Each structure stands twice: as structure tokens, then as C-alpha cells.
Amino acid sequence: MLDDKEVRRLLLRTAARDEGSAEAFERLYRTCAPLLLGVARRIVGRRELAEEVLHDGFCAIWRTAESFDALAAQPVAWMVAIVRNRAIDVRASHDVSRVDSYHDAPDDDPEGALDRLFDWSPDAGDNEDRRRASKWLRDCLGKLKAAERQALVLAYEHGLSHGDLAAHLRKPLGTVKTWVRRGMANLRECVEACMVGPR
């Protein structure tokens, strides 16, 4: 169970660079590595590459733990962002045209993908804000145009670039860029409307 409070504590302990840091960092690894490896694997496609990404990701987490802002950032999301960025770079530097690895994924079923990939159920460790934000995001993703939703989910899950998306969806680059830009803008608008609207 990825308990945000515990992960935050372990990150701060890691950043302290004292006698207990290695132990905290090891616990962090044991707790979070399986998820982060899963995230990396969906982006780089190959298991060995994903293990490399995981390694580099944890090196970066060790090095930059001191810049983790305990008040601002959700700790697991912070680590996911580090690993995703690293995986996206690795994916770009390897054979980018390799799209077959996710071909078998039923991406004509973005609803299914959304619920396969993410856990929308309220978590016991979540505070009320977090729980609401999660529900709004799921609702708003559901309200997007299907093409926008598909582009966002593919880009997020597999780390596809605009070019990858265009190739995969067999659409002009400009069209895909527009889907992505509008998709994100609409998402933001929708979530903000939820925030100010009746709860």
C-alpha cells in the first residue's frame, strides 16, 4: 500500500543524509519500485529498459530528495513524475517508431484503459480534497471528446510524443497536437468548474 504519509516521511528521511537515510531509502525502494517499474514499462515497452529507467529514476530520487517539497507535492506523484520523464527520454533515444508494444492494448476503448490504468476509488489515506480532485478528474476525462481522451490517455500511459500519436492514430500532426492541447484545456476548465460549482 502506497501510503502518502509514509512515503513522505521516507523521502524526508532520505533527504536528511544521515545514518538512517540508507535504510529509509531502501524502504522507499521496496515500497514504490514495483509501481514505478510498471509505469516505466508501459512507456519504454521492454522490461530491461524499464529496469534501467527504474535504476536511473531512483538515483535521481536519491540525489534530488532534498528538493522534494513536502508541503506542496504528493510524494508518490513526485516520484512518478521523475520516472516518467526519465522513461520518456529513454524511449525517445531508443527506437521511437516501435509502436507495436502497445498495439495489443485496446486503445479504441479509452474508458476501459482509464479504469485499467488508474485507481479512482477513494483511498483511505486520501484527504477530502484529494478524494474530490480524483473524482472530478475521472468525471471530466469522461466528458472529453473521445478523440481528445484517447490522445491524452495514450500520451500519458505510453509516453507518446505528438509525432508518435500522429503515427499511431494515423492523423496529421497538427490534428493530434490540437486534440492534446484542447483536451488538456478542456480538462482544466471542467475540473475548475467542478471546484466552484455546487458540491
Place this chain on the structure above:
Amino acid sequence: MRIGNGTKLDALCGEYVLGTLRGAARRRFERALREEPRVALQLRYWQSLFSPRYSKMIELQPSPQGWRRLERELGLARYRAPWHRRAAFWRAWAAAATAALAFGIGFQLLRPAPEVKPLLEIAQLTGKVDVSRVTARLSRDGRTLELSAARAVLAGPAQSYELWLLPAEGGAPVSLAVLGSLDARFALPPALLGRLRTGAKLAVSVEPAGGSPTGTPTGPVILVGEITA
């Protein structure tokens, strides 16, 4: 380079969070993130909007070598508490100590109980003069004799009490012990084991300090009692 305001910044944050911001554009954005607080603030806002929680279904177990390699390459040994200050060590120690203790107690329980040497009363020694009643008890193995006086009786500085065995079959009294007090516990002389039998008598005489100089009672006999068990 300054990143534009409003819509432009918003779009950049969105694409960064999604992962579609690439190459030089991403590097510029990351530099701005470090240098311009408003960019960091805006990104933080986006991250709070868009941070879905991954499902456990996507998890994969990393290879066992993964952690060892990290530990080696990052030189993590430096950031470990010495073994004696590590909580894990003390937890293990506590567990081991508890186990050892439990084992020890179990072992103790399994072992035959140490010999308490139960004593059996064999005689009541009484006297004509009002000294005290003394009870004689013999250990089950017949090697240890105990005397206990109803009231404490101590020999004077120039005196000793001597305990004699008067054999059942008759004959000369045999010295069992020279005592300073009638509360005493002592090992019987090996030669006399088995001779404190029913019918024999125990007697206490008052002798010069150190005991009878002759080997037979020389002073007054103050206590006598027949062995009944």
C-alpha cells in the same frame, strides 16, 4: 528566456504534466521552472489537477539485483547506522534474546527439578533441664542432618555442643558433629551413613570448645531422643 503568460504558460504546464513537451521546449521549460517562481506555481497547480493514482494492476516486481546495484553505485553504506545503532539490529537482537530466554526457560522446565533435599523428621530431642526441644531431620538420601531448636540455643564461648549417635545395637556413642548452635545443618561423616536407623538414639552433650577431648561424651548430656523413622 521568459515563458509567456497566461494561455501559453498554461498550455506548456499541461503538456509537461502529460509528457508531450519534448526536446528543447522541455529543457527551456525546466530551466524556467527553476528560475521563475510563477512557472513553478502554475505547474504545481496543474499537478494538483492532474495526478491520477495508478492502479496496483500495473505493478511489476523489480529484479532482485536492482536494489544491490543502487546501493553499490550510490555508496549507501555511508548512510547506514553502525550495526549496533540500527533499529533492525536491536529488533533482531530482542527477538533472539527472547527466543534464547524462552528456550532457556523451556530447558529449565525440562530438566529435573534441582534437588530440594526434602528432610524427614527422625527424632525429637528433649532434656530434663529446660533447654529447648530440638527436632532432627534427615535428608531423603541420608547424607544431611538438620537440627532445629524451638528456641535458639547457643553454646557459651568456652563450650561446644556435641551430637552423638547412640547405636540401636548398643556400644559406644559415636560423635556426629561438634556444634556452636543447636540450629545446624551438616553433612554426616561418610562412615556413618545408614546408621541413623530406627531404635538408635541421638544425644547432645556439652563439651569444651572444640568438642570432647576423649572421643566420648565428657560433659552433661542435655538432650536425648530416639530415632523413630
